[in-house]
Amino acid sequence: MIQVFSTKKNKPHHYGFTELDAKPEENTYGFNPIEFSVSKDGKDWISIYDVPDLEGVLCVDTPYVAPAKQTDEYRTIGIQDGKYLLSSNYDQRELKMTVVLTNAMDRNDVELTYDALQRYLVQREPYWICFENWPQRMYYVKANELAQTHLTDGGFYIDVTFTDQIGMSSSIGTTVNSSYVKGFGNNEPNVGTAYSFTGSNFVVNNLSDVLIDPERRGHPFKMIVEGSSSGKFKVTNKTTGDVIYREKGFSGKFVLDGVEPKLEGQSDLLNTNHGIITLERGTNEFQVENFNGKITFDYSMWWLS
Template sequence: MIQVFSKRQDKPHSYGYGEIDAPVFDPIEFAISPNGTDWTSCFDMPDMDGVYCTRAPDVQPAVMTDNLKKVGLQDGSRLLSTSYSTRELKMETYFDGIDEGDAMLAYDALQRFLISREAYWICFANWPQRMYYVRAKLAAPTFTNEKSWTCEVTFTDLIGLSRSVGTTQDTVYGFGNNLKQKPQYAFSTSKFTVYNGSNVLIDPERRGHPFKMTLNGSSNGNLKITNKTTGDFVHGTSDLKFNGSFVIDGVNPKLNGEGCLLDLTKDDNVITLQIGDNDFEVENFTGTVSFDFAEWWLS
């Protein structure tokens, strides 16, 4: 399982009996990652000792952009397509140190942790299975006295959706998943159902969503994989015979690690996943089928 947050056993928490140095609130841990796999927690940064998140971003509204077209003299416009736009997430931070120099160094450490030329993923412990692809902007610190300050951090969510930490092959479960039971993503029968817990259609071609379908086994040709819910299918020719692995990685087919686009028919050969249940049928194949994709949510 992906380790997002600190392994410390002594994480900062609201003070108890005799803990005079502890904050009066429970700080919210946050962590950042360049790739969504390797994470660094704010609680593991010695220079940020005492820098606490007092409020993580609230549930954010999705922002949609419509692509419209005017048609002749008809009233109104026609909707051609929609996409989710960037949005802002806000975090409140607090520090109470020893003296003015300590407060200045703490702000500098926070800035070095969050400010980057490159975008990165961020995850908050109060919603630990979701991450956002962001760039950060820090406001100037507001000093309440010479050794204490508050600071608002504004993140630009570049995708406009939150993404699952991990994929269906390495899922991080948590608050807000709305799952009654753990879904299955590996199958050995010719007919099965794949659950997409996202709030959007998984579309590797038009939306660029990571998606991988792996068939380990054998086929004597004319392989066909159909998502009966969406009508999508992948259809191999009679030459697509194998004993090994056939993979659809996004929109790219691979046979035992080598590209095999010419071994497919000239149909679309792209698989999408509708929100919720997707009923599949696999023909002319014996073996196992597995699905690996990230989930996306509006909030």
């Protein structure tokens, strides 16, 4: 199980009507602090609340809806009017958050805490960050600037600017752990979603804002096939037209890992048609031929905001 945020019981929180007599040591504030965590691999996370040197540092603002930044390439063909779209991608973008420290003992405490915050956020390599107000989404970022917009002997007010390297957010975890995929604003249909199937006809719901494309976009994607086939095993995404098939029979575990097919962990490319599988936004209708067993789709969701 992936644990993103702190497991502490007494996290900083906004005081409620039942806490009118709350004391400072009871971790109550006049606003709603937003917890955030960072991770190098998207699996092991460190919450700001679990860093002793950052006690009292609170996030007061994050991007409510991160704006997509689209970059398009066009070409003029002959003397035809207008231009034609050659390619389109989502470019890097800036994300900003604001953090404060209000209970410092003295100037030395302020300086040491700012230094600890810098060590926590500024790294040579990009890393994943997750904000509590969008808890199923993570962003691949580098911190560019920790602007000291207000610094006193009692605390500080810091604006942090990140560069989102990918330009989209990714789900925390994959479809094999749907608790990290489902959530507020994640395109969930009214009907339930499933990602493991035993029949020959089924529907895969891609809740992303984009096509899942392991070949051209490099999206992590696995189709895990467990069972047996007497030969001419074939999987077709009727929505996209993608097809992968294997003429020879097999028994065991066949995995399409991105663009590489494997049988029992060994490359199986020469026994297939070199096909790939992509997933269109929304519903994808699949048909499976000459197979008895289970097929599981394991991939991350991608969203614009």
